[in-house]
Amino acid sequence: MxxxxxxxxxxxxxxxxxxxxxxxxxxxxxxxxxxxxxxxxxxxxxxxxxxxxxxxxxxxxxxxxxxxxxxxxxxxxxxxAAQGIEAPTLRPPHLSPPHSRRRATLRAERIGRRVVIGFNEGQSHRIVDMAECHILRPELFALVAPLRALIGPWIKERRQATIAMTLADQGVDVALEGVSPEGLAAHEALVGFAQAHGLARLAIDEGYGSEPRWEPEPVTITLGGVPVALPPAAFLQATVEGEGALREAAVEAVGDAATVADLFAGLGTFALPLAAKARVLAVEGARDPALALRSAANRAGRSLLVEHRDLFRRPLSGEELGRFEAIVLDPPRAGAKEQAPALAAARTGVIAYVSCNPATFARDARTLLDGGWWIDWIRPVGQFRWSTHVELAARFVR
Structure with a gap:
């Protein structure tokens, strides 16, 4: 060698x-x-x-x-290439800057009198006790040390707890799982912690679903200029910068389309800005995000209809899709395998595909290309800074 x-x-x-x-x-x-x-x-x-x-x-x-x-x-x-597709024009990738992650899930464990909080080691359940972090927003990292002191007494020995943090409009939304605060003193400690650190919400899941213990006003996240209620554990793009890159790509891909269907719409990352200039149907399978988006659109007077529908079990037909001049979709990592055949056959002008998994994107792209579409351009997006996680936005045309 x-x-x-x-x-x-x-x-x-x-x-x-x-x-x-x-x-x-x-x-x-x-x-x-x-x-x-x-x-x-x-x-x-x-x-x-x-x-x-x-x-x-x-x-x-x-x-x-x-x-x-x-x-x-x-x-x-x-x-x-694994799907036999020659790469089209690839635009320069977006790289989210350090200290930009606005949501993260950390692990916590009590070892004797010591409480460790951080990400797991690679390929391991061992927690790396976080003394610094160059990917988290400062607002999130600032809570790590205080959380050690708060939750330590409530973690069972050698059992891991979960800390999910999201930076919302009102401050940091914290959700704890695997802790057991009991009694009046524990409740007062939770409320005192939330007040002292200006939390937007503090919730605990003891096995029966997330239960807010502190939420002085409804927690929202602003998307496309519209505040949307943020349900516990709802999906949100990892960084503001990455969200902006994906949103700009989707809006550009759609162009001047007057009618748009947004599939796997979530809380409205794409539907709300698009509805400022077009009539939009937003389709979402999770109930809470669909209800939050519907309420937000109604309050803002956006031209947006929300349909609660599981696109894996009941994808839109080619006839339904053909009513729109443009389609936007942002499926989970599994991609849109069940929806792709109808998309391939749809008589619509353009498809904007946002993906968090290049492999399932390429699989679905193969279906679209076999149906007569071609890829105009792709923009890779790296909003999980320094990780191997790759996202992208692509424009398909006939």
Whole structure:
């Protein structure tokens, strides 16, 4: 075996040499020596966080932005190639900046008198006790140390708890699971903590669903200029910057369409801004987001109809889709396999496809291309900074 130059980054973050060797923590341009050491090249960066690479929250802090952008693009190109699709025009990727994640789920555990909070190690259930974080918004990270003191007495020995945090319009929304605060003193401690830290909401799930213990006013998230009620555990794009990149791509793809269907609409990330200039049907399978979107649109006077419908079990037909000049869809990681055949046959002008999984996007793209569509452009999006998670927005036309 001889020394080899790293030519690309694999899907899980390892560097890959020209002869196919995978080398941990190597960046493109690095040289993997015979003795197993890595000689840094021009794209090798100094990781900013003391917890890297042990913490599973990041996999790519050792690469610079040029290599990270190439990784995002390469993941999309590779997924398309696996379906026999030649890559179309790929726009420069969006990279969300450090300290921009507005939602995160952390783990907590009590070990003796010590409480650890953080992300799990990669491929492990062990928690990396968070002393710093370069991906979270400061508002979220500022709560880590106070939460250690608050929840420690309520975590059973060697049992993990979950802390979900989302930055809403009113402040941070905190949801705890796996803790058991009992009695008046515990209730007063929860309320005092929420007041002291200006929380928007503090909820606890003890196995019977999320129960708010503090919510002085209804919690909202503003989408397309419209405040929308934020249900507990509702999906939200990870960063404001990433949401903006995806929204701008979808709005551009739709263009001047007067009628738009937004499939897997969620809380209205795309439906609400589109409804400012078009008539929009928003279709969402989860009840709470659908109700929140409907109420928000009615209050704002947006031209938006919301249908609560499971698109996996009951996808829209080609006839239903053909009533719209443009279609927007943003499915979960599983993609839109059940909806794709009707999309392929639909007599509509354009499809804007937002995806959080290049592999299922490419699978659905194959169905669309076989139905006579072609891909105008794709923009990769990296809003999970320094992770291997890749998102994208694409425009399909006939």
């Amino acid at each position: 001889s020394a080899g130059t790293i030519v690309r980054i694999a899907a899980r973050g390892e560097g890959v040499t020209a002869d196919g060797r995978h080398v941990a923590l190597a960046a493109p341009g690095d040289v993997a020596e015979i003795d197993g050491t890595v000689r840094p090249g021009p794209h090798h960066a100094m990781p900013p966080c003391r917890h890297f690479p042990r913490c599973g929250g990041c996999q790519l802090q050792h690469v610079d932005d040029v290599a990270y952008a190439e990784f995002l693009t390469g993941r999309v190109v590779g997924a398309l």
